[in-house]
Amino acid sequence: MPWDLKPDRPIYTQLVEHIEWMILSGVYPPGAKLPSVRDLAREASVNPNTMQRALAQLEEDGLIITHRTSGRSITEDSEMIQKARIRIAREQVSEFLEKMKKLGFDKKEILSIINNMIEEVGK
Amino acid sequence: MNAILECKGLTKSYGGKKALSDVNLTIERGRIVGLLGPNGSGKTTLIKLANALLTPTSGEIRIAGMKPGTGTKKIVSYLPERNYLNDWMRVHDIIGLFRDFYGDFRPDKAYDMLKRLNINPNDKLKTMSKGTKEKVQLILVMSREAELYLLDEPIGGVDPAARDYILETIISNYNPEATIIISTHLISDVEKILDHVIFIREGQVVLSSSVDEIREQGKSVDGLFREVFRC
Numbered sequence: 037m038p039w040d041l042k043p044d045r046p047i048y049t050q051l052v053e054h055i056e057w058m059i060l061s062g063v064y065p066p067g068a069k070l071p072s073v074r075d076l077a078r079e080a081s082v083n084p085n086t087m088q089r090a091l092a093q094l095e096e097d098g099l100i101i102t103h104r105t106s107g108r109s110i111t112e113d114s115e116m117i118q119k120a121r122i123r124i125a126r127e128q129v130s131e132f133l134e135k136m137k138k139l140g141f142d143k144k145e146i147l148s149i150i151n152n153m154i155e156e157v158g159k
Numbered sequence: 160m161n162a163i164l165e166c167k168g169l170t171k172s173y174g175g176k177k178a179l180s181d182v183n184l185t186i187e188r189g190r191i192v193g194l195l196g197p198n199g200s201g202k203t204t205l206i207k208l209a210n211a212l213l214t215p216t217s218g219e220i221r222i223a224g225m226k227p228g229t230g231t232k233k234i235v236s237y238l239p240e241r242n243y244l245n246d247w248m249r250v251h252d253i254i255g256l257f258r259d260f261y262g263d264f265r266p267d268k269a270y271d272m273l274k275r276l277n278i279n280p281n282d283k284l285k286t287m288s289k290g291t292k293e294k295v296q297l298i299l300v301m302s303r304e305a306e307l308y309l310l311d312e313p314i315g316g317v318d319p320a321a322r323d324y325i326l327e328t329i330i331s332n333y334n335p336e337a338t339i340i341i342s343t344h345l346i347s348d349v350e351k352i353l354d355h356v357i358f359i360r361e362g363q364v365v366l367s368s369s370v371d372e373i374r375e376q377g378k379s380v381d382g383l384f385r386e387v388f389r390c
Contacts, residue, residue, distance in 0.1 A: 041351060043347070043350065043374075043379030043380070043381060043382070044374060044377050044378055044379045044382065045374050045377075046370075046371040046374045046375055047351065047370065047371065047374070048371055074330075074331060077330055078327055078330050078331050080351075081323070081326060081327060081330060081351055081352060082330075082351055082352060083191045083330070083333075083352050083353070083354050084330065084333060084335050085189055085190075085191075085335050085354060086354055088335070
């Protein structure tokens with residue numbers, strides 16, 4: 037997964053989102069070890085201090101656990117991960133709804149588009 | 160923790176021309192700072208003042224609380240804009256020279272980086288391309304365990320792929336307690352690794368801000384630079 041960082045949003049926020057995404061999509065499964073700050077920073081070509089800050093945020097959110105001697109790993113608390121998945125899903129949907137509203141669709145129309153598309157994709 | 164670099168009313172004139180005029184600036188430790196400005200804005204003058212290669216006309220500059228001089232050279236690793244190494248020397252000899260010169264120089268680090276960049280330590284500088292010479296210089300400078308790195312146009316002469324490699328070299332050797340100041344006008348190439356930027360124009364600091372503060376306003380550093388320095 038490439039670190040596609042946008043130039044007009046804080047780097048730190050984007051790092052948090054990217055790592056969250058990697059955790060929730062299974063690139064780093066529950067309990068997996070996370071690479072070191074330096075390696076992650078090099079991979080994303082960002083300042084290690086910024087990466088450090090992003091990891092601290094994820095730790096505060098409960099997705100990452102820091103071990104005293106052996107680096108960091110992903111939480112094994114599946115409830116925690118499920119919570120984060122739902123939060124991100126809600127964010128995605130609210131962004132989508134915002135755009136649909138701008139395009140002038142009402143609730144019923146939006147629901148019918150979604151239903152139709154889900155069936156199409158299902159085929 | 161005291162600031163790594165501090166300027167108070169710093170002014171430098173060449174004859175009647177002011178290269179720097181009343182610069183007030185504080186740079187904290189643990190930052191990667193972009194010193195950004197068009198050609199002739201005073202970037203190199205500021206860096207030379209920090210290295211005691213120039214003395215202020217008025218005002219003062221302090222590195223970790225000290226006036227630039229012998230004491231500060233021990234903790235400052237400087238990459239000048241020009242190549243100052245002897246062309247007839249082999250990389251291997253220059254590494255020896257650096258080891259003799261600087262107590263904080265780590266030859267193992269230098270050899271390791273040379274290897275990663277496929278540079279043969281037995282090559283003479285004069286047989287190298289301009290880009291390779293620049294890489295060697297940067298490797299030497301980054302192989303010191305300094306508190307402050309002053310890099311004057313470190314990526315000016317190399318192609319974009321090598322630029323990425325050089326930035327990667329800087330990141331992977333960066334000690335998070337140290338501060339790196341990079342002067343450049345190639346902003347979009349470096350902006351990802353910067354966490355603080357200083358805009359300098361006609362000898363005056365027009366902006367000193369954290370990169371995230373700029374981005375929180377929905378702007379890129381490159382975009383803001385173009386806005387501030389519109390011709």
